Amino acid sequence: MAETNNLPASGSWPEDFRSGFTSFVGRPNAGKSTLTNALVGQKIAITSAKPQTTRHTIRGIVHRPDAQLILVDTPGLHRPRTLLGQRLNDLVAETLSEVDAIGFCLPANEKIGPGDRFIASQLAQLKRKPIVALVTKADLVDRETLAAQLIAVTELGSENFGPDGFAAIIPVSAVKDFQVEQVANVLVEQLPLGPPLYPDGELTDEPESVMVAELVREAALEGVRDELPHSLAVVVEEMAPREGRSKENPLVDIHVSLYVERPSQKAIVIGKGGARLREVGTRARQGIEKLLGTKVYLDLHVKVAKDWQRDPKQLGRLGF
Numbered sequence: 139m140a141e142t143n144n145l146p147a148s149g150s151w152p153e154d155f156r157s158g159f160t161s162f163v164g165r166p167n168a169g170k171s172t173l174t175n176a177l178v179g180q181k182i183a184i185t186s187a188k189p190q191t192t193r194h195t196i197r198g199i200v201h202r203p204d205a206q207l208i209l210v211d212t213p214g215l216h217r218p219r220t221l222l223g224q225r226l227n228d229l230v231a232e233t234l235s236e237v238d239a240i241g242f243c244l245p246a247n248e249k250i251g252p253g254d255r256f257i258a259s260q261l262a263q264l265k266r267k268p269i270v271a272l273v274t275k276a277d278l279v280d281r282e283t284l285a286a287q288l289i290a291v292t293e294l295g296s297e298n299f300g301p302d303g304f305a306a307i308i309p310v311s312a313v314k315d316f317q318v319e320q321v322a323n324v325l326v327e328q329l330p331l332g333p334p335l336y337p338d339g340e341l342t343d344e345p346e347s348v349m350v351a352e353l354v355r356e357a358a359l360e361g362v363r364d365e366l367p368h369s370l371a372v373v374v375e376e377m378a379p380r381e382g383r384s385k386e387n388p389l390v391d392i393h394v395s396l397y398v399e400r401p402s403q404k405a406i407v408i409g410k411g412g413a414r415l416r417e418v419g420t421r422a423r424q425g426i427e428k429l430l431g432t433k434v435y436l437d438l439h440v441k442v443a444k445d446w447q448r449d450p451k452q453l454g455r456l457g458f
């Protein structure tokens with residue numbers, strides 16, 4: 139067990155990397171789940187996990203060399219039956235106001251109806267939120283019908299979102315893999331610049347990594363909450379069993395980044411000569427070992443968030 143505070147000067151992601159959150163909305167059967175699965179493919183990194191960076195359930199993560207697109211559930215709007223006829227509740231409004239872009243699913247093979255109009259009117263209340271219209275199930279209609287639907291969707295956009303309408307309108311078939319890539323491209327364009335928020339690896343499959351992050355965060359805030367109000371975000375970079383260990387005596391290596399906003403806060407977390415960070419590591423490790431039921435090597439790195447993270451919205455996404 140050891141904790142380090144040798145801090146890399148910069149992240150290992152490209153400077154123009156984008157990362158952020160998207161939600162798909164649409165009435166029942168609009169094709170939200172199928173499109174999510176098509177986008178995420180085999181790479182479902184986290185399912186049903188509630189990471190500390192967002193209070194919302196993650197359905198999947200699209201990992202790309204240039205971006206990380208995190209698809210989150212929208213409670214209520216994901217089950218619009220319970221929502222229709224009642225006001226958009228605060229939780230839904232909150233979720234949608236926190237994501238970076240919204241994909242509004244409208245099936246190509248069904249006329250725009252009251253359910254779609256209701257959702258559009260609710261989305262219209264979110265100011266300055268990019269809303270991308272996804273005309274789903276495009277494989278079920280002929281070109282003419284698709285063209286007519288695209289026109290109808292354009293009108294729905296300008297009725298609800300002013301002359302600019304939707305940020306984009308994309309016909310897509312998740313089943314036939316038509317334009318799925320294009321949907322990802324357009325959603326990624328709406329995301330802010332920023333580092334990957336989740337590690338690209340099967341190990342993050344475990345909701346444990348979320349709990350691990352929480353334990354580290356708790357330990358790091360212990361006693362300095364007043365000095366670091368909302369100023370600490372924790373990301374589990376890697377979590378893997380150490381190779382070559384016997385079954386009876388396993389060890390899990392865990393690498394964690396702690397993001398603070400300012401160098402002064404970094405000093406607080408690390409403490410004199412690294413003393414405080416060692417305490418944080420010890421306390422967190424004890425909790426993590428209990429949680430995982432194995433010995434743990436915990437590696438903590440404290441990093442100061444870069445310029446892009448001064449933006450309050452970006453900071454919010456990291457849990458600041």
Ligand SMILES: Nc1nc2c(ncn2[C@@H]2O[C@H](COP(=O)(O)OP(=O)(O)OP(=O)(O)O)[C@@H](O)[C@H]2O)c(=O)[nH]1
Nearest residue numbers: 165166167168169170171172216275278311312313
């Ligand atoms: N032909 C075709 N069918 C699709 C496509 N996308 C979804 N479907 C079908 O449409 C139905 C509904 O799709 P879902 O993805 O479950 O829709 P949803 O919006 O998640 O539905 P709810 O969970 O009720 O909100 C399923 O039977 C899908 O197989 C598509 O691109 N083409």
